[in-house]
Amino acid sequence: MEKDIGKIKKNDATDIIIRVDDYGGKKGITIREYAKTEKYTGFTKSGTRIPADHFLEFREMINSIQLEDLKQDSSSTNNQQKALDNSKSKQTGDDVDEESLM
Numbered sequence: 001m002e003k004d005i006g007k008i009k010k011n012d013a014t015d016i017i018i019r020v021d022d023y024g025g026k027k028g029i030t031i032r033e034y035a036k037t038e039k040y041t042g043f044t045k046s047g048t049r050i051p052a053d054h055f056l057e058f059r060e061m062i063n064s065i066q067l068e069d070l071k072q073d074s075s076s077t078n079n080q081q082k083a084l085d086n087s088k089s090k091q092t093g094d095d096v097d098e099e100s101l102m
Contacts, residue, residue, distance in 0.1 A: 001022050002021045004019045005020060005029075007034075013036055013037050014036070015036075028049050029052075029058070030048075030049045030050075031047050
């Protein structure tokens with residue numbers, strides 16, 4: 001017995017599928033990536049399975065997450081952008097003082 005609960009788009013080629021299923025005679029929740037590419041279409045190895053006897057514990061953990069915990073603060077975004085800019089300038093040599101090289 002398989003029952004798809006929902007799908008979340010990860011990127012253009014991959015979705016995350018959540019389903020209730022019966023694997024090896026044991027019910028549980030499977031959270032797995034589903035790829036759609038030229039080479040392969042189907043479930044990947046990336047994902048996990050929550051056994052039915054741990055579902056209430058899993059649900060409590062998920063429900064304990066506050067939306068504020070998931071928001072990215074502006075200082076974190078700025079730091080990530082600065083790190084990216086520094087990385088790009090090192091790759092291109094934009095930050096090199098040409099006069100000191102002569």
